[in-house]
Amino acid sequence: MNNRTPAARGERSRGRRLAGDSRGDILGAARALFASRGYRGTTTRAVAERAGVDVALIHHFFGTKMRLFAESLELARIAGRLSEQLAAPSGDVAEGVARLYLETLFTEHRDTFAGLLRTVLGSPDDVPELRRIMGEQIVGVASRSLGGPDAALRAELVAAQMIGILVLRHLVGVEPIATTSNEALVRYLVPALRTYLEHGEEA
Amino acid sequence: MNNRTPAARGERSRGRRLAGDSRGDILGAARALFASRGYRGTTTRAVAERAGVDVALIHHFFGTKMRLFAESLELARIAGRLSEQLAAPSGDVAEGVARLYLETLFTEHRDTFAGLLRTVLGSPDDVPELRRIMGEQIVGVASRSLGGPDAALRAELVAAQMIGILVLRHLVGVEPIATTSNEALVRYLVPALRTYLEHGEEA
DNA sequence: GCGGTTATTCATCAACTGATGAAATAGTGC
DNA sequence: GCACTATTTCATCAGTTGATGAATAACCGC
Numbered sequence: 001m002n003n004r005t006p007a008a009r010g011e012r013s014r015g016r017r018l019a020g021d022s023r024g025d026i027l028g029a030a031r032a033l034f035a036s037r038g039y040r041g042t043t044t045r046a047v048a049e050r051a052g053v054d055v056a057l058i059h060h061f062f063g064t065k066m067r068l069f070a071e072s073l074e075l076a077r078i079a080g081r082l083s084e085q086l087a088a089p090s091g092d093v094a095e096g097v098a099r100l101y102l103e104t105l106f107t108e109h110r111d112t113f114a115g116l117l118r119t120v121l122g123s124p125d126d127v128p129e130l131r132r133i134m135g136e137q138i139v140g141v142a143s144r145s146l147g148g149p150d151a152a153l154r155a156e157l158v159a160a161q162m163i164g165i166l167v168l169r170h171l172v173g174v175e176p177i178a179t180t181s182n183e184a185l186v187r188y189l190v191p192a193l194r195t196y197l198e199h200g201e202e203a
Numbered sequence: 204m205n206n207r208t209p210a211a212r213g214e215r216s217r218g219r220r221l222a223g224d225s226r227g228d229i230l231g232a233a234r235a236l237f238a239s240r241g242y243r244g245t246t247t248r249a250v251a252e253r254a255g256v257d258v259a260l261i262h263h264f265f266g267t268k269m270r271l272f273a274e275s276l277e278l279a280r281i282a283g284r285l286s287e288q289l290a291a292p293s294g295d296v297a298e299g300v301a302r303l304y305l306e307t308l309f310t311e312h313r314d315t316f317a318g319l320l321r322t323v324l325g326s327p328d329d330v331p332e333l334r335r336i337m338g339e340q341i342v343g344v345a346s347r348s349l350g351g352p353d354a355a356l357r358a359e360l361v362a363a364q365m366i367g368i369l370v371l372r373h374l375v376g377v378e379p380i381a382t383t384s385n386e387a388l389v390r391y392l393v394p395a396l397r398t399y400l401e402h403g404e405e406a
Numbered sequence: 407g408c409g410g411t412t413a414t415t416c417a418t419c420a421a422c423t424g425a426t427g428a429a430a431t432a433g434t435g436c
Numbered sequence: 437g438c439a440c441t442a443t444t445t446c447a448t449c450a451g452t453t454g455a456t457g458a459a460t461a462a463c464c465g466c
Contacts, residue, residue: 017414017462038325040243044454054415059455061413121374122241122325150391156380157364157391160371164363167370171324177359188353188360188399195394220432220444247424257445262425264443 023061025051030072035111038118039069069119073112094193095186101162102182106170114171117163154196161193226264228254233275238314241321242272272322276315297396298389304365305385309373317374320366357399364396 029050033042044065048055062068105113148154165185168174177185232253236245247268251258265271308316351357368388371377380388 020413022413038243040241041325043452045452055454056416056456057414063455065454117370118324121321121370122244150387153379153383153387154391156371156377157368157388157395160367160380161360161364161395162367163370164365164367165360167320167324167366168359168363174359176356177363180356184353184356185360188357191398192360192364192395195398196391223443225443246422248422258424259426259446260444266425268424 022051022053022057026053026058026061026068027072030068031111031115034069034072034115034119036114038115038122039065040122041118044068069115073116092190094190094197097158097197098162098186098189098193099182101165102185105162106166110170113166117166117171157196158193161189225254225256225260229256229261229264229271230275233271234314234318237272237275237318237322239317241318241325242268243325244321247271272318276319295393297393297400300361300400301365301389301392301396302385304368305388309365309369313373316369320369320374360399361396364392 026047029047030042033047033050044058045055047068048058058065058068062071165177169177169180229250232250233245236250236253247261248258250271251261261268261271265274368380372380372383
């Protein structure tokens, strides 16, 4: 009764398994956990368990926890999406920026941003270069579509407004902003963002 | 040559020391480390070393790391200061709120807020009640001085703007906002905050 | 159907972490 | 100057964490 292979007997055993995307499963589990617990709060064992895989497999594919984190961010994909959105000429700049953050960055790529923020804020010493990434990727988004005096500062005020919303709405979960629709938020945001974005055109 | 006391010989030894405020030193070290590394990123050993004290002394005074964290926040002192500031009738509400955050919360109590934010974002499971504290203390500050429709939401948009500034300016350290003066920030902030604060009085 | 490559698990390590109990020392009341 | 108490260090523990090396199993070219 022991002549069949371990896999055929349904046991959990060593060796190659059939047709599973373990590497992808690990990346997905890592993304979710880094997003909800940050870098330090996420253990490789938790990632492995969520992915239904042994811990050692993580190191087999990614080497270190840090490289797993870096790969789970997919910043390249995000950067591409952003420049794409910014290239298209929009009617109202303030509304365009607000929707860019709310409807793209904070939904489709929410895990990436949450993980990045939680990690940068939670363990600054481990990842010194993440500050630079954050400055360029997140803040740079608004900066590029802006002119006039103090352009960088005004862009950062816009980014600060949106990052604060990300924190309160998605990371901390404070009511009522956590359950307010994007439409309602845009309505309130546009006049405020406009004071930053149009400041340079007065004089 | 061994007849004097260990302390008299300048050695590091057990037993009570003269006239030092070890408890206060521990609290100060904890506040600084929690602010710069968050709850999880701060080890009791690091606190002890910074305070020039053995690890066991921390547990002698505070029991657990969590209670040390809670005590290091001094939220009571902050809450008192806030209601005090809010009670005084100010001319321009928007400017008053901006200055309240920039000149009081983000300077005098920066370590407390940084530690709170870093901890809430970095290790959400460890401190479930901190979300509530944050909602009440930080966001509530602006909320109380507000009326009209969507008062809570508008207050949170103000808080979001200021929290985003705290993150970019003090926690991540992005330029140029990190080295911009409070005066310059207030100049840009007032018109934007006004759109939130005065929204309720139109209709 | 054989040999090499890749995927997967198991067993284990060394470092670190929060925490505890006991011992030693100095100040305090009397 | 003696008992008492508060402060301080030392030695140590048990649990967790990231990481490694060897063993095993399935797939691929041929």
